[in-house]
Amino acid sequence: MTDHSAGAGLQILVDGRPASAPLRDTHAVARKLVRHFADNVTPCGSLPGEQLQSDVTDFTVVCLRLGIQMLDEGTSPTEEDLAEVRDASARWAREGFPLTLVLRILHEGITKAGDLAAANAREEDLPGLLVIQKVMFALLECVTVAATTSYVNELEAVNSERDGAAVNLVTALLSGRKAASAARHAGVEPAENYVVMGLAVPPHPAEAVAHRRKAVVARQKLRRLQIELSEASGGAALCSLSPDGGTILLPGSPERAWIVSLLDRIGAAAEVPLTATVSRVRTADIPTAAEQVHELLDLAHQLALAPGLYEMNDLALEYQLTRPGPGRTHLARLLDPLQNSPELVETLEVHIGHDLNRQRTAKKMHLHTNTVDYRLKRIAQLTGCDPTRPSGLRQIQAALVARKLEVAQRER
Template identity: 50%
Template sequence: MVAGRTGVPPRDLENVARRTVGQPAAATRTSTLGATLRADVTELTVSCLSMAVGVGDAPTTSDEDIAELGGRAAQWAREGVPLRAVLGVYHEGIQMGWDLVSERATGNLKAVAKAFVALSERISTAASASYVDELQAVASEHHTAAHTVVTALLSGHNARSVARQSGIELADSFTVLAVSIAAHPDESNPALPRAVTARRKLRRVQAELALVCDRSPLSMLSAEGGTILVPGERDDEWVATLVERMSVAAETAVTATVATSSVNDVPAASDQVHELLDLAQQLRRPAGVYRMTDLVLEYQLTRPGPGRAYLSRVLVPLDNSPELLETLEIHINHDLNRQRSARQLHLHTNTVDYRLKRIAHLTGFDPTRPSGMRHLQAALVARKLEAISPSA
């Protein structure tokens, strides 16, 4: 008798496997699987058991047999079965084989144990590789399908039809975000490949985006930003949390503009939020989340014309007094709070008051009165926009 031979007839292996798979511990592991996959568990367990028992008779198992056995993990990857559960089934069969061999073996058990360890490693490696390869293929297929659906949504061309063909469920409404991702500090490090650093940043953002969203969001992102379509209408707090988590993942500042729309209005909503994002960046607004309500005055003033040209000239009398322009802008940014404005300017509040009076005298608009401040705030925005794109 060969060392390690079990004496277990092949026809009995399936009965052993079925009894083991039916035990409470194993039944718990497979309870979430469908009937077809539960049957696959038994079949796979039999295969692992048979291969493991055969170690006593044929210490070397061919690469082809190992690859075929490991390849069965691919189907489970596509079905969404966790890798931990898949490897558990493989190891169950191998463990059963070891129990049979060790109980009945004669001769050099140490040699058989070494062969078992080697076999277990080969099977685990083959199964893991097959699972990961299939998972990557599935992810690639979904990415391609999602990209196709996003393109259809943004162009307004047969989005529902494209979504059905791609196997993606389309919501009735979307929260549309235009996103700008600032450069990571490492992207300016000459010792590091910029493209690699940027790509890693993007992957972290995409991973965080998938975690925050219940289902994979539809997005078209680069390392600099892009468009995100989140199914349903999300409130301000949810969007703020999403952008904050994206910023943490990116390890840099993220600015987003947001709107909600129906499926048919996604193209218009996308155009609007990207226009708002450009505006926020042109005005050097701090990173964060902006809606139309936050930039409505600035948005309206982006339209060149005689009104904007007039407003931009309101502040010309302050050109020779840059400290007055600075005071006005800081005062507006602090919601007209004199104390906070004074702290940032490192001045006494009386000095701030004096400068505000000077602004009123030179421009004709009093920044301490609502009517005057409205004109001055609009004038500041118009002045910046005229510098970027002058009216005809």
């Protein structure tokens, strides 16, 4: 800013004194403003007292000096003048001060400085008051742009450093290499135990209609998921993810209920239903566990299981049947007599899926319970395995899984 009203360098008087006079004891004014910040801007103690007495005070003194310069000389701050504002803002970004707090301090400080400059104004000083207001707005614009730009740039640099280091650590853990050096760079000490999670992320509905923006929509979905994952895990989760899914490492041994809650949260953020498989292992066993959870994840996909969380205990039989061989082939052939009766296979799957409850099966299929009974008896006659008896049911369940896996293998 090179002029205040009609010309540059015109002195602004309030009550016969330069408008900057009440601000010139910058350290005393800064201490007063910092007390105001402590009482009104950070009432919950967001900033420790020591920092309030040093960083924030120094920052306030710099801004006051810029305001005095603008009031007395009618000139805007140069890039060099704003260097200390940028440096302080960058330092706060690296130390984790919220940007909203930085901006509130700026706004409150400059507002109060303007009030002090105009405190003793008389009626004839009205034109000068308007100029003071103009100067304060210009000062607020200068320091806000400088502080925000510096803060964002520094935060992006910090996040880039952390993301790169975290990727290195995940890579080291998944590959089985000693992770000590990667951990030092990431600022993270590897835990003794991890939950290894394989995650499948389906396409967002918007991806189907996004055409040229499909990749953009997919990245946005992934970014929402990553942000929620970081927040839900307190920043502890390590991940290697693409828009289709990947691997997540959760330190410690969280309970299944917590992991289910985490899956719900990140699925809600991504706006898609997620399927995950997990294994709890020591750090040294992460590579083997990662391979296993992704085998389980492929299995859940082949069996068209509902989205949700699965562990080896949930899929032990199915997992074992993924190994091709004469046993699996024999089991799959148990259902060959039903080849020409798809309604019997459907009844069997629905009945098992509804915990062998005839009424629920009938309701789901819009049938009478007698029809369900007839079909179950017919299945027993054709296959020699009675699905209403425990021994027959075990064979039938194994045969259904084997049949799905055989079909999936042929279709590859």
